[in-house]
Amino acid sequence: MHVSKTSDELAHDRGMLSAERSTDLSTLIFLAFASDLANGQGLKVGFYEQTCPNVEAIVKKTIDQVISVAPTLAAPLLRMHFHDCFVRGCEGSVLLNSPTKQAEKDAIPNLSLRGFQIIDKVKTRVEKECPGVVSCADIVALVARDVTAAIKGPYWEVETGRRDGTVSILIEALTNLLPPFANITTLKSGFKRRGLSVKDLVVLSGGHTIGISHCSSFNNRLYNFTGKGDTDPTLDPNYIARLKMTCKPGDQNSIVEMDPGSFKTFDEDYFKLVSKRRGLFQSDAALLDDSExxxxxxxxxxxxxxxxxxxxxxxxxxxxRIGVLTGMAGEIRKVCTKVN
Known part of the structure; x- marks a missing residue:
């Protein structure tokens, strides 16, 4: 979503290529997702109550331990859920490895994702408790909630019952993840296609309150916005001056805080930054281009x-709930990085 790609981390963030597919395919995808949303998709809170009653306690304990020593992993682990759901739905395909580097995680928008080893750690502990029961897709969803709560963010009840997909394709990540340079029209259509509202768009963009971004995701706003060596007029000039101190022309690797001063704490400061024209991405600034x-x-x-x-x-x-696999669809992976 966006989320920073939600940071370079939820969300953020969002890819390096356009999210638009053909009209016909977009319509089919939207109808499929809308249908899923309408029937509830077989997800429910407490899905593992009988088969693995301690799963949420295991996830929380592991995540609390991790975030206590590595709080900067919260943003990429939250963002991982966004990046999973926006490609093929929430079915764990972002976790799969490819020996030829052609899986979703090998796409440019996902190269800045971190924390895959944490998902593996959680999965190992869950498998020890109840082997072959809990999907990797559900673990990603539970981890996203628990890392948010661990950095003073909200807590919500997570619906579970997802099953894992068996396909992961690099090009699908490129074409489905919303890029950090997306305008409001692209953002709204990308969310609508997945059964999400305009309000969901702006709310989930708030995930950019945590994490960091690489200069490459917004460098054009500082130095060459329209190809004439200019800056983005929608970005506060004082903020531009500050960003230029870290991000030099062509800088791909330096990093800045998404929410300067509180990038490790989940709070409302993101919206204050956007209102002051200090949202890091064009997709952040775009939230001021729609009345809602x-x-x-x-x-x-x-x-x-x-x-x-x-x-x-x-x-x-x-x-x-986007595009989930339930019932007999998909599988329960024994190891999150490979199909059974």
Whole structure:
């Protein structure tokens, strides 16, 4: 979503190529996802109550241990769920390895994802407790919730019951992940295709409150926005000056904080930054180009007792239903990086 690619990390973030497919295919995908959303897809809270009752406690304990020593892993682990769901649905395909480097995780938008070894660690502990029961896709969803809660963010009930896919294709990540330079039209259509609303778009963009980004994701906004050596007029000039201190022309590798000053804490500061024209990506700035998204951004810069945390949980549950495999579809992988 976006999420920073949600950071370079949820979301963020989002790919290096356009998210648009052909109209016919987009329509088919949207109808399929909408149908899934309508019938609930066989997911439910407490799906493993009888078959693996301790699964959520195992995930939480592991994640709390990890984040206590490596809080910067929260953003990429949250973003991993976005990047899984936006390609083929939430079925764990982002975790699969390819000996020829042609899987989703090998696509440019996913090269900055980190924390795959944490998913493996959780899976190993869950398998020891109840072998062959819990899917890798569900583990990714539970981890996304628990890393968010671990850095003072919201907690929500995660629906489970997903099964794992067996296909992972690099080009599908390139064509389906929304890029950090997406405009509001591309963002809205990309979310609509997946059964998500305009409100979900702006809420899930709030995941950019944590994590870091590489200069390569926004360097053009600083030095060559229209190909004439200019800067992006929608980006605050004072912020541009600060960013240029870290990101030199052509810099691909230096990193900056998505939410300067609190990039390790999940809070509402993202919306304050966007309202001040200090959103790092063009896709952040685009939230001011639509009346509904702009209203939400402004609301969460002025009110106390904001609904952002509650809204984020609701939107994450909706996102977690995209294109899921349930029932007898897919499989329960024994190891998350390879099919059985």
């Amino acid at each position: 998204t702009k209203t939400y951004v402004k609301l969460h810069t002025t009110t106390h007792g904001t609904t952002f945390f509650k809204d984020f949980g609701v939107s994450m549950v909706k996102m977690g």
